[in-house]
Amino acid sequence: MYKLPGNAGVSVFGDKSLEFYRDPVSFCQQRIEKHRSRVFQCRMLNRPTAFICSVQGMRELLCEKSNLFLKDPTDLMTNMYGDTVVTTNGEEACLLRLSLTSLFAGSCLESSSDYITSVCERCLKDLSLSGQPECVYSAFKRLGTELVLGLFLNIRAEEQPDLFQEIMQLCTQHWHGLISAPINLKVPLWSSGFSTALDARDKLMVIIKDKLENDTQGFVGSLGSLPLPDSTSASQHLLLFISALIPKALASLLTSFTLALSGNKQARLRAMEDPDYLRTVLLEVQRLWPPFIGGRRIADQDTTIAGFPVPKDYGAIYISHSVHRDPEVFQQPDNFLPERWSGRNAGQEHYLCSFGNGPRSCIGTKLTDVFLKEACMYLLKHYDWCLDPPSQDLEYKWLPVSRPANPPTISFTRLDLTRSDRSDTN
Template sequence: MAHLKGHIGYPIIGDKSVEFYKDPIEFVNKRVNEFDEKIFQSRVLNTPTVFIASAEGVRQLLYEKSHNFEMGYRAFMYNLYGDNLLFSGHDEAHRIRSVLHHLFSGESVQQWDSLLEKLMNRNFDRLDSGCALPMYKVFKRFCTELSISIFLDVDIESSLELVQETTDLATTHWHGIISVPFSLKVPYWSSGFKKAIEAKNSLFEIICKRLVQTVDGDFLQQIKSAGFKDMTEAAHHVLLFISALVPKAMASLLTSFTILMAEKDYITHCEKACRDEQYLQYVLLEVQRLWPPFLGGRRLASQDCEIGGFKIPKGYAAAYITYSAQRDPKIFPDPDEFRPERWRTCNAGNENYLSCFGGGPRDCVGSSLMNRMLKTVCKYLLNHYSWLVPNGQDLTHKWLPVSRPKQQVMVVYELKSDLEQSSEFTEVDDPDIHS
């Protein structure tokens, strides 16, 4: 077994958290170049941490070696979310996933298609205003409305006050993730973490009231009858679903889709994606590969384990870096290039090397719903509009807590003519797609 390069340093004084959070990609790249190795050790969150930036190493961690690790979020997120799937051990997670499985898989996700269509029309029918629009902001508003509509059974147009209240609370709650976990309140001032806890409690009250008001067929009614131990456990999972986590992740991917499709070969990619649903799926895989909404994830070793030929001792954290692993040239040729066709050719069948939504037995329980909605929204935009991203904008990314351009990216949309618009995919004899 090879020796891990890098240094875990001394507790507190050897901690590199500030450097990591300032620019995580630079932190990782600097050490990968220095050690000439994509797996190395350091100290972050005052814990000896093995960073995994190779595609094969991440795949091992999330799939065949997953039983050697527990989820690593409890210490700094539990107070903000309470008991839910993210913080459960393997056996408990299996029970909860079986409870949620029928709500987020297969035909179940189709029940929200009409709601999705309604909200797309509400949010996207005037994109061709003639003005450049801040797309991340537009997508975040749409995705927030979608999340509240689905998981709280709220009609947006008749409940604007509740929607705004929930949105504001979810935003404050989310900011607690990037706040120092120090709860303090004095006259005229509260810490960010204290405000986040207060927002969490208010959101929880709203959820509990909505659970009482459910009607047959609604999502909350399905939650109540899904098989949770009690309503408190059910409410904590609804809190996870309506938090800003989901809207921000989806808005991040839609923004990246918009930017990538506006770059070189825009017309070619858009035309192919409009004509062929499989090619659109390749496009979305490539968007997730290049610009995942989350930097990566964290696990805690429950026993000694080997990843990529290196020993990870019990008690160490393992931080997998999705961005780096998904640009690993050993798996993805020309890793920095936007090449949707790679998923038909050189990377056909390599989807398990993507960790955009985790992977293995602890992957995101809502990934099927997310993928269906992403495809539907992107199809809507492609069929109704053409767009461009004016030159001269700063497209560099920030990564924490969710990846997105550092500056608001402005986009100009133009409505397609009736002859150009199509709501159905057609199969075409295009050798670039189907060869």
């Protein structure tokens, strides 16, 4: 057995958290090259931590040995969302997943399709109307917000605009608590970001509990009838499902999709006509530009990852950006090559970890896939598009959700309008 490359450092002074958060991609790439290994160690959040940047290591961590690595009970996600399917461990996590799975599959998933179609139509039909370039990330984030609030809370922007705006603002304030120091402090005329987030959470919970008590339709009605552990579980999960996390992830992927096919009319036409090619495009978008940089676990006992020892109480972080560019699995790892998913990497979708992997993967992955395909097909059928201006800085920032650091602007040109579309615009 080989020694885990790198150095775990000394307490506090040897911590590399700030360096990682500044630029996680460069942080990992420099150490991969230095140690000539895609698994290495350093001190993160003042804990010796194994960084996992290979497909093999990720699969061991999240699949084969998932029972040996636990979610951190002190994680900020627990403070902000409570005990949910994302934050709990062991039997509790398994039972929650079993209870919730039915809401994201089968007839429940099918019943969402009409609403998803209507949201895409309403939010995307006017992209070319102003004649000016669109900040696509903002437009797609609004689309994602309408989706989650309509699906999970039965709150439609066109029917309850004031309530919709209030919840959207509260969700944004709550989200900022995830990316601020966990300091709950209030003084006259000022509150910490974390304190503001907790206030927003309390206000959201009032709205959510009212919905659970009085709305028997759709997702919120089904959730209220599930066999969950206690009376607070349904409201905590609804808080998670309507959080800004989901719209930002959807906006990240849709932004990357439009950038990847910008100026490539032939690829857009092929994706519109061939559902399988669209599937490979979306897989490649997810591979190169995963919305989340990765995830963290704590070793519950001494074990190994990719042949390296990981002692009990070590942290273990998988880095999706690095895993997805593992040259042992993905040839020409930095190139956008959708055809790899119908060739060398056919059937290897399970090597991606944008939304986790294994038994703790995102419970809403199928719903996300349906939504992304619907939104992308609407764009492909109704628009040509290109970067405007043609030269823009598209360098990505990776935390808290990946997107170009400078929000890109794209010009959309409406394709030939159908008769029904003409009548809609008259």
